Amino acid sequence: MTTLTRRALLKAGLAIGGGLLVEVSLPQAQAAAAEPVTFQPNGLLRITSNDVVTFVLISVEMGQGVSTSNAQLIAEELGIDPAKMVVEFSPADRRYDNPIHGLQVTGGSTTTAASWEPYRVAGATAREMLLEAAARSWGVPKSECVAEDGAILHKPTNRSGRFGQFAEAAARLPVPDVTLRTRDFRVVGKPVPRLDSAAKVDGSAVFGIDVKVPEARSAVVVRCPVPRGQVKSFDAAAAKAMSGVEDVVRISSGVAVVAKTYWHARQAAAQVKVEWDEGPLAGFSTAALLETHRKLAREGQGKRVQSKGDAEAALSKAARVLEAEYTAPFLAHAPLEPQNATAHITGSKCTLWVPTQSPGLLHEQVKRLLGFDSEDITIHQTWIGGGFGRRLAQDYAIEAVEVSRAVGKPVKVVWSREDDMRHSPYRPAATHRVQGALDAQGRLVAWKHTVVTQSIINDVGEHWVRTRLSGAPGFMKSMAVGLAVPMLSAEDDTSVEGAKGLAYGVPNLAVDFVRHEPGIPVGFYRSVGHSHSAFATESFVDEAAHAAGQDPVAFRRELLKFEHRLRWVLELAAEKAGWGTPLSPGRFRGVAVHRSFKSHVAVVAEVSVEGTEIRVHRLVMAADCGRVVNPNIVEAQLEGSAVFGLSAALKHQISFENGRVQQRNFHDYELLRMHETPKIEVHLRHNEAPPTGIGEPGLPVIAPAVANAVFAATGKRLRDLPLSLGAAS
Amino acid sequence: MVKLVINGVEREFDVPEDMPLLWVLREVAGMTGTKFGCGAALCGVCTVHVNGIATRSCVMPVGTLAGQRITTIEGLAQGGTRHPCQRAWTELSVPQCGYCQSGQIMSASALLAAQPEPTDENIDAVMAGNLCRCGTYPRIRAAIHRASELAKQEQVDLKAAIGMAETKEGH
Numbered sequence: 001m002t003t004l005t006r007r008a009l010l011k012a013g014l015a016i017g018g019g020l021l022v023e024v025s026l027p028q029a030q031a032a033a034a035e036p037v038t039f040q041p042n043g044l045l046r047i048t049s050n051d052v053v054t055f056v057l058i059s060v061e062m063g064q065g066v067s068t069s070n071a072q073l074i075a076e077e078l079g080i081d082p083a084k085m086v087v088e089f090s091p092a093d094r095r096y097d098n099p100i101h102g103l104q105v106t107g108g109s110t111t112t113a114a115s116w117e118p119y120r121v122a123g124a125t126a127r128e129m130l131l132e133a134a135a136r137s138w139g140v141p142k143s144e145c146v147a148e149d150g151a152i153l154h155k156p157t158n159r160s161g162r163f164g165q166f167a168e169a170a171a172r173l174p175v176p177d178v179t180l181r182t183r184d185f186r187v188v189g190k191p192v193p194r195l196d197s198a199a200k201v202d203g204s205a206v207f208g209i210d211v212k213v214p215e216a217r218s219a220v221v222v223r224c225p226v227p228r229g230q231v232k233s234f235d236a237a238a239a240k241a242m243s244g245v246e247d248v249v250r251i252s253s254g255v256a257v258v259a260k261t262y263w264h265a266r267q268a269a270a271q272v273k274v275e276w277d278e279g280p281l282a283g284f285s286t287a288a289l290l291e292t293h294r295k296l297a298r299e300g301q302g303k304r305v306q307s308k309g310d311a312e313a314a315l316s317k318a319a320r321v322l323e324a325e326y327t328a329p330f331l332a333h334a335p336l337e338p339q340n341a342t343a344h345i346t347g348s349k350c351t352l353w354v355p356t357q358s359p360g361l362l363h364e365q366v367k368r369l370l371g372f373d374s375e376d377i378t379i380h381q382t383w384i385g386g387g388f389g390r391r392l393a394q395d396y397a398i399e400a401v402e403v404s405r406a407v408g409k410p411v412k413v414v415w416s417r418e419d420d421m422r423h424s425p426y427r428p429a430a431t432h433r434v435q436g437a438l439d440a441q442g443r444l445v446a447w448k449h450t451v452v453t454q455s456i457i458n459d460v461g462e463h464w465v466r467t468r469l470s471g472a473p474g475f476m477k478s479m480a481v482g483l484a485v486p487m488l489s490a491e492d493d494t495s496v497e498g499a500k501g502l503a504y505g506v507p508n509l510a511v512d513f514v515r516h517e518p519g520i521p522v523g524f525y526r527s528v529g530h531s532h533s534a535f536a537t538e539s540f541v542d543e544a545a546h547a548a549g550q551d552p553v554a555f556r557r558e559l560l561k562f563e564h565r566l567r568w569v570l571e572l573a574a575e576k577a578g579w580g581t582p583l584s585p586g587r588f589r590g591v592a593v594h595r596s597f598k599s600h601v602a603v604v605a606e607v608s609v610e611g612t613e614i615r616v617h618r619l620v621m622a623a624d625c626g627r628v629v630n631p632n633i634v635e636a637q638l639e640g641s642a643v644f645g646l647s648a649a650l651k652h653q654i655s656f657e658n659g660r661v662q663q664r665n666f667h668d669y670e671l672l673r674m675h676e677t678p679k680i681e682v683h684l685r686h687n688e689a690p691p692t693g694i695g696e697p698g699l700p701v702i703a704p705a706v707a708n709a710v711f712a713a714t715g716k717r718l719r720d721l722p723l724s725l726g727a728a729s
Numbered sequence: 730m731v732k733l734v735i736n737g738v739e740r741e742f743d744v745p746e747d748m749p750l751l752w753v754l755r756e757v758a759g760m761t762g763t764k765f766g767c768g769a770a771l772c773g774v775c776t777v778h779v780n781g782i783a784t785r786s787c788v789m790p791v792g793t794l795a796g797q798r799i800t801t802i803e804g805l806a807q808g809g810t811r812h813p814c815q816r817a818w819t820e821l822s823v824p825q826c827g828y829c830q831s832g833q834i835m836s837a838s839a840l841l842a843a844q845p846e847p848t849d850e851n852i853d854a855v856m857a858g859n860l861c862r863c864g865t866y867p868r869i870r871a872a873i874h875r876a877s878e879l880a881k882q883e884q885v886d887l888k889a890a891i892g893m894a895e896t897k898e899g900h
Contacts, residue, residue: 063824063825063826063827063863064825065825114875163732167766193819193820193822194822194824196824196827197818197819197822197823197824198819199827200814200824200827200830201811201814201818201819201823201824201827201830201831201834202771202802202803202806202815203760203761203762203763203801203802203803203831204762205827206761206766207761207827207828209761209764209765210755210761211757213762218756225893258807261752261756261757261784262754262755262756262765263748263749263752334862335862336764336774336826336828336860336861336862337764337771337826337827337828338765338766338767376776383826383827384826385828385829386861386862386863387763387825389827391735392789394879395768414765416768417767417768417769417772464742520797524757524801537747554737570898633821634820636822638864639865639867639868640825640863640864640865641864643861643862643863643864643866644862644864646822660843664769665765665767665768665769666769666771666772666860667769669860671772671858671860671862673860673866674852674853674856674857674859674866674869674870675853675854675856677864677866677867679867679869681861
């Protein structure tokens with residue numbers, strides 16, 4: 001290829017948001033006629049003279065479907081069938097920063113919003129340049145040419161040529177400004193079949209755990225059963241004597257056994273004897289944490305993060321005051337592909353093959369660990385067997401780097417399911433205390449909400465700040481971390497979101513954050529703060545509706561008078577679920593509505609209770625995420641969030657006793673199975689607002705809707721997650 | 730030395746007899762289509778066929794499989810013809826992350842070989858062993874029905890489609 005090197009492109013320093021990178025292939029540099037010329041009008045799209053159209057994904061594909069929907073954005077403007085394009089995962093490169101986060105990361109349900117304009121601009125720019133090149137080549141007006149189906153056509157003279165034909169000429173043209181289509185979309189809004197299905201149904205898609213690097217060993221890490229514990233000493237003699245074992249080395253997170261296969265390493269790991277310094281969490285128990293949380297919730301000494309009117313005054317003179325406490329446990333993400341990474345360090349170069357949600361975060365952490373130059377750290381993204389926020393933490397990749405460095409060979413570190421369950425960062429445990437005041441007419445006039453939980457930013461903020469400032473000198477990054485992280489942690493929006501920003505029109509609102517740091521490693525879990533706050537808000541508003549003697553949908557509708565998008569999805573879900581119409585005997589309905597990541601979702605759950613068993617029969621979901629790029633994929637995300645949310649609502653907790661996680665595998669951290677999955681109906685409220693996210697917004701409403709249905713069924717308010725009516729008799 | 734017949738090809742492996750088939754497939758034979766998810770037969774991502782029966786390879790010591798016919802996801806498509814499940818899965822855009830789908834398809838294709846027009850109850854019973862964290866269960870169910878429909882329309886022998894034709898004697 002006669003393209004400029006990546007180093008030169010980096011020096012050009014133009015981000016995809018701030019400008020378009022123009023890459024020109026010089027005719028005299030072309031050696032053989034066979035060598036294809038590349039037309040690359042920007043960092044997102046390449047067209048070669050042999051007609052291969054490649055687009056680069058700024059985000060990672062972890063099942064949420066962006067490798068298809070982003071293809072649609074380019075294809076819409078470029079004039080090609082998305083299925084004819086080749087997807088390329090991005091290297092670690094600030095050109096591929098997510099403009100919403102300021103670093104290269106996939107999370108917060110931001111990909112479609114972040115890509116909406118840049119990808120269409122990329123497609124439109126290339127199209128205009130190809131049209132110009134074709135028009136010149138044919139000697140016809142550009143206005144008479146069209147781009148269709150991967151070709152430029154001049155219909156008056158019946159001439160056509162594939163894009164590739166004009167790639168070289170287009171590459172010589174100046175990059176124009178473009179205007180984007182605003183209506184009559186041909187590809188956007190269509191249920192284009194996923195482009196990655198074929199590779200995922202025949203075993204050919206290479207996930208991180210499948211990567212084959214010549215000479216790579218497998219490594220298994222023995223870690224302290226208590227988080228943040230350290231190795232005091234270890235005896236590897238028995239392990240080293242076992243078949244297939246090459247080495248046993250100490251790394252930051254424990255003791256790594258390096259062998260010729262995972263199986264050999266795993267057998268040997270059982271023989272490693274380690275003396276642990278169990279550290280500060282040795283006595284940690286979630287039962288004690290919960291007691292502390294409840295005490296703190298009642299003491300009311302939090303930091304006020306939102307205030308409207310005077311909630312305390314309104315509560316003190318209220319006709320009727322309601323109060324409730326809601327609890328949510330630590331949760332494990334449990335993606336089906338266990339954590340893994342392959343690393344190869346040679347001299348001053350490091351190459352990684354990793355299923356990660358952030359090449360940016362990873363690159364920065366590896367650079368800091370090794371001290372290598374940026375361009376000497378290469379990160380190859382792989383397909384990802386589930387992210388859900390787990391792969392924002394780069395812990396498993398750092399392990400691979402450390403082991404490879406220690407043994408001087410390429411190494412793949414693989415975690416077992418037990419490792420994943422017990423040594424991952426968790427969704428924080430949280431306790432919510434909500435007090436509400438009803439006036440004599442049964443209207444909600446005050447809402448005071450105390451959130452007791454730990455700050456995620458306290459744990460991970462340092463990495464995000466450093467990555468945002470990746471080009472800055474080390475001392476500046478440290479200063480920024482020192483200033484920003486404590487400040488951001490104090491009012492950690494990711495801890496209080498959903499409580500803060502309550503959509504209901506309550507005239508007196510107070511939201512307090514009581515930050516309690518037990519020291520358990522935590523991270524971003526699908527829908528983050530909303531994953532527990534919506535359980536509190538949607539349960540409490542339901543309790544208030546009941547106290548006011550009102551229908552739960554009508555009560556919410558009134559409080560959403562000024563929130564039309566939330567009101568509309570609430571009404572749509574209620575309508576499609578037949579709210580208010582008779583149900584078969586034994587079936588009851590519960591509702592929840594919530595906004596998160598700028599999208600609006602409501603769900604009606606149909607539930608029956610048999611003894612202590614909660615059975616969910618049907619979920620009717622309504623969602624508004626602005627303009628929908630691919631309705632099939634959006635529906636799939638909502639279905640998927642519902643299943644994910646039901647597992648959490650009905651089955652999940654990570655509990656600690658004596659510092660040890662009590663859950664091991666899928667027998668004690670159960671995922672919903674096929675036969676437990678209800679009928680899920682999804683209704684999209686289409687509109688032309690700019691696209692917003694859908695990977696996470698479907699989740700927060702599930703637990704409260706089910707809990708509200710259980711109340712309708714039994715008269716019992718379940719305020720603790722996972723939902724339980726007691727042990728089966 | 731352990732002799733295994735994998736996707737119709739006899740191969741010999743110098744591995745301990747108690748090494749699970751999953752790891753022999755993935756790390757010795759280099760066939761990574763069959764996945765590792767739990768190591769305890771709880772999740773189903775490791776599902777292969779042993780003599781046409783869906784089997785969790787993570788708990789099958791290879792020593793017990795000498796001479797048995799093993800089919801993996803790589804061997805499901807025969808002579809370039811994809812199994813009706815693979816076609817239905819693609820048609821209905823079933824996969825999200827995709828990690829569980831090899832196992833799902835191996836379980837589903839074995840179900841269809843035994844039960845070419847399965848009821849939802851059949852599907853519930855057989856597919857309960859295959860977890861999907863992304864929550865694609867409703868689409869998997871629809872795809873199994875669609876695969877059944879495709880097979881009926883095109884008169885595909887679903888036993889032959891998993892290499893277990895009644896008329897064909899395995900060697």
